[in-house]
Amino acid sequence: MNLTIYMPAITGGLLIGISACLLLLFNGRIAGLSGIINGLISPEKNEILWRTVFIVSLLGGATFHYYFFNHTPFTTDTFSPVFMITGGLLVGFGTRMGGGCTSGHGVCGLGRLSLRSLIATMTFMLTAIITVFIFRHIFNII
């Protein structure tokens, strides 16, 4: 396997890991995106500013890379309102109910060697794989 084409993925992953370490080391917080965003949707006192700063910086970092660096071309994205609305509703509902997403349970929870996060990560990976299988190989619509 030619690893060089995966260098951006490996470097990007390292940056995400370093980001999670900095936030924990300096501010004692978990870099879990669903937790941070849900905490802004239902705001708690004294927890609004740091979350806003993190999210705005994240959007800034993504925009900065996208517009100023060469990046691998995107797959042509067709407008899929039904999948976006259904998917978004399920992701919003599920991450709040399950207490985390790919970053909170995945990157940070696994980093803490948390059994809860390991089980959560295996569960969402499994249902995501099953969902893609059903909608791509049985119904042929994604």
Add this chain to the structure above:
Amino acid sequence: MKNYFFISLSGLLFGFGLSLSAMLDRHRIINFLDITGNWDPTLLFVMFSAVLVTVVFFRFILRRHAPILDNRFRVPTRKDIDASLLVGSAIFGAGWGLAGYCPGPGFAAMTLGSINAILFTLAYITGSLLSSYYSRKLQGENKP
């Protein structure tokens, strides 16, 4: 102000990393989840290298009494495996497979002007509010 410097730096690195690793391209995520089709391992490399860093360094960080700029760590303490964890994660996975976005990439892809990402985010906010409403209702019913 210095309290927010590292929060901002952390956010910047996270967003930069997401874009660099092509995680804002939702089709790559769906192709990663498509293990019986034309499998794309990109997400595996992203996840593996990110977790490698956290597994190595979190243990040293969490050995401290407190973070550098605050008086205590705000880290989840629960250890029980309950129905909410399993059902919630299962629901999240289904939505992730359908949309190809998890929360971070879905939000970040809005800045690229993706209408799909904007719709996803609006639906995400609605789903999160519904979940909060549902859990409050459930708690209310369980009270004597």
